[in-house]
Amino acid sequence: MLSVLPVAAERSVDTVMELPVNADRWNSKATFRTQTSTSLGAGQVRLLDQYLSDNMYQGVAINFNREITLGLKRHSNMWSYFYYSLTYAPTYDYSKSSITHYLMFHFDYTHYFKCFQNARFSILAGPGVYFDFGGLYKPSNSNNPAQLKSNLSLSASLQASYRFRIKNYPMSLRYNMNIAMLGVMFAPDYGMLYYEWFMLDQDRYAGSFAWWGNSWAMIHKFSIDFYTSRKVQLRLSYTAGFDGYSMNDLESRLNSHIISLGIILRRAYLAVQK
Amino acid sequence: MKNRIIGILSVLATLLLEYGCVKDNKFASTPQGNFEALWTILDHNYCFFDLKKETFNLDWDSVYVQYKAQIHPDMTERELFDVLGSMVNELRDGHVNLITPFATSFYDSFYMDYEPNFSHDFLARSERYLAKDCYSTGGMCYKIFPDGIGYIYYGDFSNVLSDRQIMEILHYFKDCHSLIIDIRGNGGGNGDFAKTLPGFFTDKETLVGYIRHKTGPGRNDFSESQSITVKPFNGTGVWLRPVVVLTNRECFSAANDFANNMRYMPYTTLIGQPTGGGGGFPFTKELPNGWEIRLSTAPTFDREMNPVEQGISPKILVKTGTEDYITHGVDNIIEYARSVLFAAYLLGYE
Numbered sequence: 001m002l003s004v005l006p007v008a009a010e011r012s013v014d015t016v017m018e019l020p021v022n023a024d025r026w027n028s029k030a031t032f033r034t035q036t037s038t039s040l041g042a043g044q045v046r047l048l049d050q051y052l053s054d055n056m057y058q059g060v061a062i063n064f065n066r067e068i069t070l071g072l073k074r075h076s077n078m079w080s081y082f083y084y085s086l087t088y089a090p091t092y093d094y095s096k097s098s099i100t101h102y103l104m105f106h107f108d109y110t111h112y113f114k115c116f117q118n119a120r121f122s123i124l125a126g127p128g129v130y131f132d133f134g135g136l137y138k139p140s141n142s143n144n145p146a147q148l149k150s151n152l153s154l155s156a157s158l159q160a161s162y163r164f165r166i167k168n169y170p171m172s173l174r175y176n177m178n179i180a181m182l183g184v185m186f187a188p189d190y191g192m193l194y195y196e197w198f199m200l201d202q203d204r205y206a207g208s209f210a211w212w213g214n215s216w217a218m219i220h221k222f223s224i225d226f227y228t229s230r231k232v233q234l235r236l237s238y239t240a241g242f243d244g245y246s247m248n249d250l251e252s253r254l255n256s257h258i259i260s261l262g263i264i265l266r267r268a269y270l271a272v273q274k
Numbered sequence: 275m276k277n278r279i280i281g282i283l284s285v286l287a288t289l290l291l292e293y294g295c296v297k298d299n300k301f302a303s304t305p306q307g308n309f310e311a312l313w314t315i316l317d318h319n320y321c322f323f324d325l326k327k328e329t330f331n332l333d334w335d336s337v338y339v340q341y342k343a344q345i346h347p348d349m350t351e352r353e354l355f356d357v358l359g360s361m362v363n364e365l366r367d368g369h370v371n372l373i374t375p376f377a378t379s380f381y382d383s384f385y386m387d388y389e390p391n392f393s394h395d396f397l398a399r400s401e402r403y404l405a406k407d408c409y410s411t412g413g414m415c416y417k418i419f420p421d422g423i424g425y426i427y428y429g430d431f432s433n434v435l436s437d438r439q440i441m442e443i444l445h446y447f448k449d450c451h452s453l454i455i456d457i458r459g460n461g462g463g464n465g466d467f468a469k470t471l472p473g474f475f476t477d478k479e480t481l482v483g484y485i486r487h488k489t490g491p492g493r494n495d496f497s498e499s500q501s502i503t504v505k506p507f508n509g510t511g512v513w514l515r516p517v518v519v520l521t522n523r524e525c526f527s528a529a530n531d532f533a534n535n536m537r538y539m540p541y542t543t544l545i546g547q548p549t550g551g552g553g554g555f556p557f558t559k560e561l562p563n564g565w566e567i568r569l570s571t572a573p574t575f576d577r578e579m580n581p582v583e584q585g586i587s588p589k590i591l592v593k594t595g596t597e598d599y600i601t602h603g604v605d606n607i608i609e610y611a612r613s614v615l616f617a618a619y620l621l622g623y624e
Contacts (some may be wrong), residue, residue, distance in 0.1 A: 048297060053560040054311070056298040094303065095564025097375060141558035142568055143465075189497065191319060191488030191571045193555050195465055200485070200500060249490045253297070 001130055003204050033071040034266070037235050040064055041260025045089035050250045051147050052138045057100045059091035063258045065239070079112040079124065081157070083178075083219075085239075087134075087256060102254070104134030104149060106241070108178050108219070110157040120163045130155035130180040130217060132243065143193045149243070149254070151217050153183025153210060172225045180217035185210040190248045208247060215245035225264060233264040283575045303562035305354050309345045312358055312372075312567060313338050315559045321573045322367065322554060322583055329584060330366055337364050338543045351439040352376070355565075362567065367583075368526055371555045373566040384550040384585075389595060391547045391607065392458035392522045392554035394429060396599045403427075403605065409446070416446070421616050424450040425608070431463030431528040437507070440474060444512050445598050452516035452615040454608065455536075463526025472504045472535040475542060477511040481537040484579060485555070487572040499575070504535055516618055518611040519525060521588055527552035533586050534576055544588035545614070546607045556597035590614070 041063040048056045065085035072078065084107040091100045110128030117123075132151040139145060161174040187208040208214070223237035239261050244253040317334060326332040341361040345354075355372065359379030362370045372379040384427035397403040404427060408417040412434025416426045424447035447453060472482070484499040519536045521529075521544055530549045536542050554570025561567065575581055594606035 029495065054299045054301075054315070055560045055562065056563070093560065094298070094562075097564035098460070098560065140463075140566060142556045143572070144557045161390055188606065189421075190490050190495070191321075191557065192497075193487055193557075193572050195555060196485065196487065196572075200502060 001095065013096070035067075035069040035264060036266075037067040037262050037264045039066070039129040039235060039237065039260035039262025041237075042260070043256060043258035045087070045091055045254070045256045047091060047100070047102060047136065047252075047254045049100075049136055049147050049252045049254075050099065051144060051252070052136060052141060053093070053098075055093040055098075057091035057093050057153075059089045061087050061089035061102070061103070061256055061258060063087045063239075063256075063260060065258075065260060065262070066213045075090045076112040079239075081110040081112055082127075083108050086148060089256075097137065098140055101137040102103045103135070103138075104254075104256075106134075106219070107131045108155060108157075110155070110178065112157065112159060112179070122157040122161050124157075126157055128157050130178060132217060132222075137211075143195055145194065147188070147252075148186050151180060151183060151188040151210060151215075151243070152185070153180035153217065156177065170227045174221070174223045174225070176221040177221075178219045180210070180215075181212070183210050184208065185215060185245065187215075187245055187247050187252075188250070190250060208245075210245070217243045233266070235262045235264050236260075237262070299560075299562045301562050305345050305347060305349050308354065308360075308561045308563050309342065309358065311561045312361070313341075313568055315561075316362070316365070316370075316569055317493070318559060319488060319559065319571050320365065320370075320569050321486075321488060321496070321571050322365070322581075323493050325573075325581055325583055326365060326367075332364065332366075337361060355379070362569075366544065367554070367570055368550065368552050369554055369568065369570045369618050371568045373568065383528065384552075387525040388547070389593065390522065390524070391594050392524065393599060393605075394459055397427065397605065400605075402603065403608070411435070411443070414439075414443060416443055418447065418450060419612060421612060422449070422619070423612055424453040425456065426454065427456045429457070429459050429469050431460060431465075431532070434464050434467050440471070441512065443473065447513075450515075451619045452518070453513060454518050454520060454611050454615070456520040456608065457525055457529050457532060458520055458522040458546065458607070459524045460526075460529035460532075461524060462529050465528045465531060465555065468528040468531035468535060469502065470503060470507075471532065472539050473507040474512040475508050475514070475517055475539040476504060476622070477514055477537070477540075478506060480538050481577050482538045483577050483582070484489075484575045485572055486575075496573075499579070502535075502574070504539070515541060516615055517600050518615060519544050519588075520607050520611060521546040521549045521586070522607075523547055523550045523585070525549035530582060530586060531574065533588075534574075534582050537586070538577065538590070543590065543614070544586070544590055545590045545611045546588050546609075547591065547593065548587045549585040551583050551585040553584075 043061050045061040046058040068082040070080040087104045089102040108130045110126050112124040112126040115123045115125050130153045134149045136147040155178055157178045159176045161172055163172045172265045220240045223235050226234045241256040301307040344357045359372050362372050363381045367382050368384050399405055404415050408415050412435035413430050414426055414428050418424055481503050483502045486496045486499050488496045489497050521533050529551050535547050538542050553574045554573040556568045557571040558566055558568050592607045592610045598604055598606045
């Protein structure tokens, strides 16, 4: 029986061996194949949240993100993809007189299926889970000082990648799109007070059914991977996130544009047959 | 294949165009735009139009016409502030403030048009009251009068006490037969405290009022009424003896709520003058130029569903003033409360 182990636990379990890998092709004996990218980035956040203000706010964002791709040799047409990121931005309105803090944790998981592949080009697509949790905090507001941002949805993803070489250096271009399709999200009633939530325990207005008719949440990632050594590559990526909703006579839009630079570690593991 | 890729790219481009833009405020940051934005924010969010029409014959649409005529493109920021500040004061609501970097408008006629019935300066300097044998913590000043009555002056709900501080104060009063809580001059602060502090004075959960909130931009778009109850501290309450709460017109917002909540507690009586009101929880919104407008958006009611926006009348109306202070050296409202409590003590709390 094959012991299927979570990625985070692989190194500490005796039955899993780490194998050297080729930068271009993963070892054919490998049972697990993982590619981990850890990046730091910066960019811009623009937001409008009518629960807090009718004015647009924008500011410089800092971002940490991590991507993990996990493949199984047994199912060479399928991949598991995990992405999570944490973004913070202090944002200001046009007059610079007021600040709104933006903090957002994002996680998505996608189960990819191979749709098309040739020597250079591949397209993957699949369903997944899209999760956002964070908020906006505007200290100068009285009974509407903050806005919780939370979204848990089923999602659809698409990934296209193209491999090429410049001189003898292998590189790959990748585009990844993840769109929340159907789920639940937090959306306050038009004039709902935080006093009502926290002091009167009246939270019946908080949860809303989210679908394309009232909300949207999507992430687009463009990246280019540079080969630097047998095990390590660099990844330069641009990530655009678009979140928003229009319900309860309120509109919310959160757009982020992040450029990040990270390190990719590629590993292949052999899970011992028992 | 080529057509498919072009199709996919077209869909992506459409999505990015549709969702990639964040629209700014629909009003321009000009005197006219800021005026329109302010009037519209109030029109869509303010919660007491019907009450103000009934009480003051306010016509918000006429206000628009009246003040629009005073707006011109080359007016200075201070001129604009003067006009907009006057416009929001038409609502006669102390919770409606126009906040700018150089000034904040404030409607104060809810207490300035009345006798103060209170002088903190007099109390602070009088040995009969706060100048002698008085302790102070967390914004509360307290002492025990010679007739065995505990006295607390609490002038600002922005100073929130911990449960332990309150317990320590009530423990200090353990040998007192009754208690006076003087909140005259208290302009409010933390609304939570107006709900939690009364819990020390009851042993059972008590309905004290209701709250609603706006559910849309229509002037009568309100949620259903949600009940507000006071729960006894630690399930049993702490002080189950007579209490008098002293009020005047300066008691506003959270102090107004506190007076409302306390009057439903057992053994509690309100004495003094009507409170100043402020029964709408305020929200904050912004104008295109970054100025902020604070406005009442969620009305509160007493447990008979009467709005508390215009204030609460005490059970016993008593006045005091300069003559009492100078001629007799007493605060008549405190002395009246002491006499009532002492008489009740002698009569066995009847």
